[in-house]
Amino acid sequence: MSRLLEEKLERIWKHYRAACSAPEPSAAFMPELWAKIDARRSPGWLAPLRVWATRVAAVAGLAAALLVAAVGMWQPRQSLEVREWGYVDVLAQDAADELDGDLWLLVSNGE
Amino acid sequence: MLVDPETIKLAQSGDASAFNVIVRSYRSRILGTVYRLIGRPEDVEDVTQDVFVRLYYSLDQLRLPKVFEPWLHRLTVNTTYDYLRKRRRSGSVAMAELSEEQVIAADASQSGKQHEEDVRNDEVRQVVGALFENISDDDRILLTLKEIEGMTLKELQQIYNVKENALKVRLFRARKRALKALERLKDQGRI
Numbered sequence: 001m002s003r004l005l006e007e008k009l010e011r012i013w014k015h016y017r018a019a020c021s022a023p024e025p026s027a028a029f030m031p032e033l034w035a036k037i038d039a040r041r042s043p044g045w046l047a048p049l050r051v052w053a054t055r056v057a058a059v060a061g062l063a064a065a066l067l068v069a070a071v072g073m074w075q076p077r078q079s080l081e082v083r084e085w086g087y088v089d090v091l092a093q094d095a096a097d098e099l100d101g102d103l104w105l106l107v108s109n110g111e
Numbered sequence: 112m113l114v115d116p117e118t119i120k121l122a123q124s125g126d127a128s129a130f131n132v133i134v135r136s137y138r139s140r141i142l143g144t145v146y147r148l149i150g151r152p153e154d155v156e157d158v159t160q161d162v163f164v165r166l167y168y169s170l171d172q173l174r175l176p177k178v179f180e181p182w183l184h185r186l187t188v189n190t191t192y193d194y195l196r197k198r199r200r201s202g203s204v205a206m207a208e209l210s211e212e213q214v215i216a217a218d219a220s221q222s223g224k225q226h227e228e229d230v231r232n233d234e235v236r237q238v239v240g241a242l243f244e245n246i247s248d249d250d251r252i253l254l255t256l257k258e259i260e261g262m263t264l265k266e267l268q269q270i271y272n273v274k275e276n277a278l279k280v281r282l283f284r285a286r287k288r289a290l291k292a293l294e295r296l297k298d299q300g301r302i
Binding site for chain 1 (some may be wrong): 131133135137138139140142143146147152154155159160161163164168231232233235236238239242249258259261286289290293294297
């Protein structure tokens with residue numbers, strides 16, 4: 001980027017600053033502003049409803065958090081048991097038991 | 112600060128006259144900033160009013176009155192950004208084109224009624240308008256606040272809520288893009 005272009009940009013900013021002095025507010029500025037504020041204000045009957053909805057949302061959020069915490073506390077134990085005794089594990093245990101039984105028979109027969 | 116913290120606290124508690132004091136104290140400054148940001152005199156007052164409407168409805172969220180000014184500037188930036196985005200979406204008149212007032216001003220100058228300086232100001236506004244049309248709204252707002260409003264890095268940091276290095280990088284890139292846009296305009300013979 002040429003130095004000349006940079007200088008030109010600097011000059012443009014400087015002139016623009018001078019060319020855009022703050023405009024004077026019109027006489028209608030304040031009345032129009034308050035009209036806009038009032039237009040955005042919700043009707044009186046809506047205010048209690050909004051408070052109620054906020055409280056319900058807070059209670060629902062708390063209940064959800066408690067539920068998640070409770071599930072988190074209980075689920076790991078169950079899942080551990082399931083993980084410890086899967087189908088393959090049970091089969092392996094059965095096979096081991098059978099083998100133990102066979103060995104016991106062999107020992108008791110004095111072989 | 113143009114108003115004392117007590118006035119801000121009163122306005123926060125719903126005192127309408129305290130809010131009026133705040134508006135009257137900052138009105139001219141915000142009108143000027145908005146004018147330089149959007150470049151359209153016919154919309155300046157409307158956008159400035161929107162800034163103060165936002166201020167009214169979010170004043171209770173301000174915790175420390177001492178950060179009121181950067182906070183008000185942030186509201187100004189956000190409101191202007193929304194306005195520019197809406198205008199781009201609606202595909203309204205390009206910035207490079209003359210506004211109604213500027214056309215009248217140009218006509219008046221041709222008939223010798225207006226001062227030479229006003230004509231030059233119109234030309235500068237046109238050039239900057241064309242330049243702004245060729246960069247993003249983010250760059251436009253950032254460069255206006257830094258280069259035209261003359262805000263310091265610290266003030267900009269408070270408005271944008273970013274670290275100094277990140278801000279410097281953003282400024283550097285925005286400036287680079289503005290220079291490229293200026294070069295394009297020069298090649299097109301528009302400046």
